Amino acid sequence: MFDIRKYRQAATAAEAVRLLVEDPAARCLAGGTDVLVRLRELHPGYDNLVDIHNVAELKPIVLLPDGTLRIGAGATFTDIMESPVVRECAPLLVEAAASVAGPQIRNVGTIGGNLCNGAVSADTAAPVLALNARLRLLGPGGERCLPAAEFHTGPGKVALHPGEVLLSVDIPKDDRQGWGGQYVKYAMREAMDIATIGCAAAVRLRDGRMEDVRLAFAVAAPTPVRCPAAEAAARGRSPDEAAFLAVRKAVVEDVKPRTSWRATAEFRLHIIRTLAGRVLAEAARRAEGARA
Numbered sequence: 001m002f003d004i005r006k007y008r009q010a011a012t013a014a015e016a017v018r019l020l021v022e023d024p025a026a027r028c029l030a031g032g033t034d035v036l037v038r039l040r041e042l043h044p045g046y047d048n049l050v051d052i053h054n055v056a057e058l059k060p061i062v063l064l065p066d067g068t069l070r071i072g073a074g075a076t077f078t079d080i081m082e083s084p085v086v087r088e089c090a091p092l093l094v095e096a097a098a099s100v101a102g103p104q105i106r107n108v109g110t111i112g113g114n115l116c117n118g119a120v121s122a123d124t125a126a127p128v129l130a131l132n133a134r135l136r137l138l139g140p141g142g143e144r145c146l147p148a149a150e151f152h153t154g155p156g157k158v159a160l161h162p163g164e165v166l167l168s169v170d171i172p173k174d175d176r177q178g179w180g181g182q183y184v185k186y187a188m189r190e191a192m193d194i195a196t197i198g199c200a201a202a203v204r205l206r207d208g209r210m211e212d213v214r215l216a217f218a219v220a221a222p223t224p225v226r227c228p229a230a231e232a233a234a235r236g237r238s239p240d241e242a243a244f245l246a247v248r249k250a251v252v253e254d255v256k257p258r259t260s261w262r263a264t265a266e267f268r269l270h271i272i273r274t275l276a277g278r279v280l281a282e283a284a285r286r287a288e289g290a291r292a
Helices: 013-022 035-040 077-082 084-089 091-098 103-108 111-116 125-130 228-234 241-253 265-287
Strands: 006-009 027-029 048-051 061-063 069-072 134-139 142-147 152-154 165-171 180-186 197-206 209-218
Touching: 013 048, 013 134, 013 165, 027 035, 061 084, 069 084, 077 091, 077 103, 077 111, 084 091, 091 125, 091 180, 091 197, 111 125, 111 165, 125 180, 125 197, 125 209, 180 265, 197 265, 209 228, 209 241, 209 265, 228 241, 241 265
Parallel strands: 006 048, 027 048
Antiparallel strands: 061 069, 069 165, 134 142, 134 165, 180 197, 197 209
8 A cells, every 4th residue: 555645647748747847746657666666665755646657658669760769758668678679779778678677567667767766776777878869858848858978967866857757768870770789787686686787888880990889887886877988998999808908997987886785896896897898899799790
């Protein structure tokens, strides 16, 4: 039994915005896999809800005419895993979705909720950075588009303005086509555990060299982060062990892991360095077969 003080159900994204503007203390409820847990645990501020679970415009996963892959914020992890479009265009996001908890959670948890929760351990956070995704937001002033790299602003904090809802995660054609990628989640248990470290990489090859590189981590800093020093160490080089050794050395400049009950900072740094080279190597291997 949940002690819900106030509950309203929105039929459209615009209605959700209106309800959030009218009641700034309200929170959006999508899959409920985070919000209802906190409500059950009596965290303050979770008993006033605007339900967006059935907003149809947040569900579609489509390829737009310009080649942009648009994933509705209300798409569940299962939707993402089973989508032929995502499997073709952004397979590392399928890997991330498949790493989330168990089937029951994946059937109801959404990519929008996973990102908007602000958790540094969110399994989709590093992949959307590696895919250079844009987040389409709707608020009282209309729509705006925000680079994924600007969305997480601090521990548990995101750049949603008052009254805003996330409409979709957009991945432009040039940021996915011709790239190889991989997502790996390191956790203390193999199933249904929060990431100790999450690593996503994307690589584009030209003439046997890594023309462009993106490397991103979750739980490696106060927010999910891209790794500019490590990327620079790999860019323009052949995907060989010397390049990946340089990446493992450089990535130390990009991260600030912390000690928690799950792992020490030193252990996290060891995992970060290991995954940086390993995941980039696999992304480069997959890039060899990617269509330009």
